[in-house]
Structures are given as C-alpha cells and as structure tokens.
Amino acid sequence: MADNLLDLRSERCPMALLLAKRFIKKHTSNTMIGILVQDKSSCHDIERYIKAQGFAYSIEHDEGECLISLKKDN
Numbered sequence: 001m002a003d004n005l006l007d008l009r010s011e012r013c014p015m016a017l018l019l020a021k022r023f024i025k026k027h028t029s030n031t032m033i034g035i036l037v038q039d040k041s042s043c044h045d046i047e048r049y050i051k052a053q054g055f056a057y058s059i060e061h062d063e064g065e066c067l068i069s070l071k072k073d074n
Helices: 015-026 040-053
Strands: 005-007 031-037 056-062 065-072
Touching: 005 015, 015 031, 015 040, 031 040, 040 056, 040 065
Parallel strands: 005 031
Antiparallel strands: 031 065, 056 065
C-alpha cells in the first residue's frame, strides 16, 4: 500500500487538506488508499471532505496519529 499511502504527518491545514484532495483525485476507482495525519484539525477536515464526497472510509487513531482509509468508488 506504499503507493496508496499519503503521509501528511508534517503538514497542517489547509495544506494537508489540499494535498489529500489531490491524492484522492489522482487514484483510480475501486482503489484502497490511506492518508496519515498527526494534526487533529487536519484529520477532522479531511474526514468532512471524504464524507461529503460519499466515500466509504474508516479512521484509526493511534498515539496521536490518525490513519484515514478509504475506497474510491467513483
């Protein structure tokens, strides 16, 4: 999943959200992708974007990091 994982731990919003949007757009349909963030507000903003787009997703929190996994269906 290395090619399908975006590490944004060093980024904060709004840059984290912009990079996440680009990353999601560049992947083809039916692809599992992951986005790793450390900033709580970035995690929240990216989750809101993913939810608004209608993607199926899950979030795992571990030691201050947030891994957002989603499947791009459309």
